[in-house]
Amino acid sequence: MRLMAEGLSAKRGEDLIFNDISFVLDASEALVVTGPNGSGKSTLLRVLAGLLRPESGHLKLENGPPEIAHPSELSHYLGHRNAMKRELTVAENLSFWRDFMGDSPGGRGATLAEAVEAVGLPDIAHLPFGYLSAGQQRRMAMAKLIVAYRPIWILDEPTAALDAGADRLFADLVKAHLGKGGIVVAATHQPLGLDRMKELHMTGFEHLAGDHWHDA
C-alpha cells in the first residue's frame, strides 16, 4: 500500500494555509509533521483525513483495496478532541466505535480488553468517560485506534496531555502499527524513535504569501 500526496494546498476561508505539499509513504513508513504554531499542521491532517477539500492537488492510494473512494475510508483520525461521550462508560464508547467503524479489509481490530490493556488502563473501562482525567481520556481515545482496524493513522498532537510514561506507551503503539505494515502521519514534537521516518517541516503562510498572491 502506498499513500501519495501531490501538490496539496489548502485554504481556510480566504487564507491560504499551505501550498504545494507532496510526499509518498509506503507501508511501514511514518511521516512526522513539524512546524511552528499556525503553520498549517492541523489543516494538512484534516485534508488527509478528507475533512477538508484541498484547494489544489490530490491524494492517491496505490495498491489499496479497489472499492475505496477516498483514502480517508482507510484512515483513523485522532484530532484534538477525543470523540468520546462523557456520559457513556469507556467500554460503551469503545464498543460503539468498533461496531460503527468496522474493520478495513486486511486486518482485524483488537478486543476491548486488549485495547485498554495496550494503553495501560485495564481496570477502569467500566467507568463513565467523564470521570477520567485528561491524560486518561487521551489514552482511551488512543485505544480507539486499535479496536477498529485501519491501515492509515492520522494523528494530530496525540501526546499533548500525556506524561512521559504514556508517551512511551504511545510510541510503542505506533511502532506496533508500523510493524504490521501500517502508515502513520503524525503532527508531534515528541521523538518517536522510529527507523523509517520521514519528516515534513511546515513553514507557515508568511513564506508563501509572496508567490501565491503575486502569481494570481
Place this chain on the structure above:
Amino acid sequence: MSENSLAIRKFSDLANPTRFLALADRLLPWLAGLTALFFVVGLWLSITTEGDYQQGETVRIMYVHVPAAWLSMMCYSVMALAALGTLVWRHPLADVSSRAAAPIGACFTFLALVTGSLWGKPMWGTWWVWDARLTSVFVLFLMYLGLMALNRAIDDPARSSKVSAILVLVGFVNIPIIKFSVEWWNTLHQPASVMRLDGPTIDPEFLWPLIVMAIAFTLLFFTLHVAAMRNEILRRRVTALRRLAARAAGRGARTQ
C-alpha cells in the same frame, strides 16, 4: 467501628451519613411493618364501610384520593424545609432529603390526580376541569417533574444542591395556593371537610377509614423517603468511589 459510636446522641449527629445509614437500617423494618399494618386496617375499613347515599360506591376512591393529595403537599413542605436546611445550615443530608423526596412527591401527586379523575368522571361527567384546585395540583405535579429533571441534568450534587434548593423555595408559593384555592375561588372541587378550625364536617362513618388511611399514607411516605435517602447516600458513595478508582488507576500506571 463499634456499635456504640454509631448511636445518635445529638440531633446534629444525623448530619453524619454513616450514622444516618445505621439509623435507617434499624428503622426501616419497623416503619415498613407499621405501614403494612395501617394499610391492612385502613383498606379493610374502606371496603367494609357503607357507601354514601349520594355518591354510592365511588366514595371509596376518597380514601385513597384525600390522603394522596395531603401527602403531595406535605412532601413538598418537607422538600422546602430541606431546601432551607441546605441554604441556611448547609446540612449535608438536607440536599439528599430534598432530592429523594421529589420522585415520591411526584408519585403521590400523580395518584391524587388519577384518583380524582376517576371520581370526577361519574360525579362531574368529565375527567378533568380547569378549576383552581385541580389546576394548582397539576402545576405542583409539573414542578415535581421539573425539579427531577433539574436534579438529573446537573450530575454533580455539590453544584446542583443550592440551585435546586432555591427553586424548591420559590415553588413553595404554590402550596398555600393549593390549600386555600377551594376557599378563595368558587370552584367545583368541594371545600376542606376534615382539617377545619370548627371541627370536621364529615360523618364519622367516613372519618375513621380516612384517618387510618391518612396515617398509613404518611407512614408509607416516611418509609419510602428514608429508603430513598439511603439509596441516594449509597449512590453518592458509589460515584465517589468510582472517581477515586479513576484517579488511582492513573497513579498506578505512572509508577509502572
Place this chain on the structure above:
Amino acid sequence: MMALFFRDLKLSIRAGGGAMIGVLFFMTVVAVIPFGVGPDLNLLSRIGPAILWIGALLASLLGLDRLFQAERDDGSLDLMLMQETPLLFTVFVKCAAHWAATGLPLVIASPLLGLFMNMSEIAIGATMLTLLIGTPAITFIGAVGAAVAVSLPRGGLLVSILVLPLAIPVLIFGVSAVYAVIEDPAPFLPPLMILAAITLFFAVIGPVAAAAALRHASD
C-alpha cells in the same frame, strides 16, 4: 448502524439527556393554554387537537439543535464523516434515534393531555395517530436545520426559526385530519395520506440535505 441507534438512545436517557424534558415541555405548554383562553370546556375540546399539535411541534424542536452539535463538539462528527458508510444513513439513523427518544414519548403522552383538553375518545385517538405519523417529519426537517446551524455558537434559536416555517404543512395536514374525524362531512383519509406522504418525502430529502450541509460545514 444499530450501534449508533442504541448509543444515541442511551445518551438521551442518561443524566442530562433530553428525553424527559421534551415531554415535560409538552405538558407545560398544553397546561398553560387554559390559563390564556379560559377554562371553557367546550372551547378547549374544540381547539384541543390544534393545541396538542402545536405543543408537540414545539416540544420536538427542543433539543434538535444538539443533534449534530454535540457530536461536533467532541469530535465524533469528524469520524462519522470519514466512514465508508454513507453519511446519509448515519443522519437517518440519528434522526430515528432522536425521534424514538423525544418524539415517541410525546405521542404516548398525548392521550393524557387530550383528557385535560376534554377531547372525545375518537378525537384523542385521531390526534395520537396523526402525531405518530407526523412527528417523524418534524425530526427529519429539523435535522436539516440542525446540520445547517451545526457550526454556529448559538444555533438553538436559529434552528427553530429555520425549521418552523418548513414544518407548517405537517401541522396543517395533521390538524385537518383530526378535525375531519370530529366534524363529519370532511373526509379523514386524504389529509392522513398526505401527512404520511410528507413524512416519507422528508425521510428522504431531510437526510440528503442534512448530509450535504454537514459535509460543507466541516472545516
